[in-house]
Amino acid sequence: MDSSTLSTLIQIRRRIHANPEIARQEFGTTELVADTLRGLGLEPRVFPSGTGVFCDIGTGSGPVVALRADIDALPVTDEKSVPYRSTKPGFCHACGHDVHTTIMLGVGMELAPHAEELDGRVRLVFQPAEESVPSGSLDAIDAGVLKDVSAIYTLHCDPAGDVGSVGIRVGPITSSLTTFDVRLTHSDSGRARRADLIAVMSQLIVQMPRALQDALPPGRGMISSVVFSAVNGDLETGDGSALVTARGTIRSLSRDAWAEAPGHFARIADAIAGAYEVTCVTDFTQVAPAVTNDPQAMAVMSQAVTDVLGSGAIYPTPQSLGGEDFAWYLEHVPGGLLRLGVRSRGQISAPDLHSGAFDVDEECIPVGVSVMKATALAALRACVPALETATVAPDVTATVAPPNVLAGA
Template identity: 45%
Template structure:
């Protein structure tokens, strides 16, 4: 049962009043975080700024063991529990924007919108704290301020700290400059790919050929780099949703007859859980004969990383219902699948939930990408995000309580 439209309309009035009061201060909060970005597991100041605001709202945040990130329950403190996740870390980039809130750190920048995510979950929490103070929340809404999303390791810290204990549903949003402010992108099933690491190490056997000449190591490694992704595509088929992209390679100077070594490392992205399970075997079945073709010995390491982000359908429906109510049905769009990787998938392995794409581009502005030093948002997205997450949490709680 999805929360009635009338109920959503009722909360919306309260949200409007809250935002009238707080939105300027929340913009300031976002700009302060933007000016002071911190990389993964270094978010000490960011965490202090968050917990101070939460405490000002009468809440009792718990900082995670490493001192970065926090968990904060809002409501009765009892079940049902619904979680909202924000990621709080910045990227190792130089901020290139000529704005007053430009990053003051030379090599850190909120170029992925985590400052917005943090502000949105904080704002939703402040609003919900208001409601909770008036005993109008039937259950608990857990705010997860997660460190180190960019390294895809922070979610594990939150889980280890008990962040998912008794959580029935979990939601998050991510800034998306391919959407205008006021648009929302949703998708049931795989919305973001799994992200695994692959490492190929090759050596040339000594005296491989008659006369002792070594095979051409650099050429062999380059053949593996170019042929392996293509063979995976041919073997798995164009719909296998298996992508191998190389990130670095190294094959040092080949001494006269030593035993030269070449290394290439890449990322395997996959939207399909079954295909992903078979990926190491599939890659090895291409790599090993390919290596034999070029007379080198190949060794494969495959390290599973974050799983795909698999949105659960009833959670996507809650997002859709709320989004339609606050934005209009025609502004809730079907999000495309992405290969970018997000450790939100780790939460979804044990708790049903959904990841939504929040429009952040000013209307009329042309589309641009995340992860650039010029990345910025139309701050109107902050109110949209707060409305969306606060109402989604309340709606999900109502569904759990019914």
């Protein structure tokens, strides 16, 4: 990448970072992305919702390979003292989506001049609302971004990896995510009293993590985290009864656990509450299954990384407890997610994702562009779904990253 292109990309990244927009409000970011793509002679299409863009490079009749970036920010205060600090109090790009967007625009800049030489088409997807429920990936799929797509790839910033390195994993690389809402109620005629509802909720909070894990049949995977939050107690409902509510998340390491957890959770909660003659109502939202990297797709991606960075650049990455809505694309087509090292070389540690102090070493931008460009070109040549003889990238043991229930992928 020449210095002029890199300078342009850094300016774009800093502009996005300084002007964060949360889920489904990314109108300025959408306009910036679309204008940049038009400037490359491309024809971007904005999602029907008004936020989010997708765009094809090339006109060939061969396979279509998609590269996805997410564009939304978080309701987190920017704690950094940098020239590109967020100008919107209470909001910032604390998960690296500004970097993801910039990298995919960089791929567009690199490929657009050679569009007629491609063996098919590369589709750039700039997805809104990754941090939202329901997520923007569902909007993107409804908008047709997967039409004719053979494979889809993405990357995610990793503050645990040095710039110039890439984390690769075959199989599940994130956890599945379910949110829940619990309502405990009773009337004055019941044996329980208002204070008892607090005690019952306490029993749910203490007993549920272990009970839910034990409820899963052997071989069904495991629940990695059950976290209760936003507990509100002793609230009057207006009809003489009492109400205590809680919400939280269930994170699991397998699709089976993700599918079965709500039913077991509801049954256990009913049993605990019923012992106190308390009514329990539970509601669930299945936010996303685990991102599960396809072995053949990752063979292509691993080779692309090796070709541009060398084999020493790859580090094994554990399955994280973060959720990532990229998983919904993989319900339809094969693909994969890699972790892009963004920590400055020699730095021992860096602020984690979803922290107001999170930032990246901008040297990661040309690394990400080169890796994603090489992956797209290699996938076009390989036509991933038909690839049956690829060397599968080595897996790593199913270690789990330390819990960070707020973090994304």
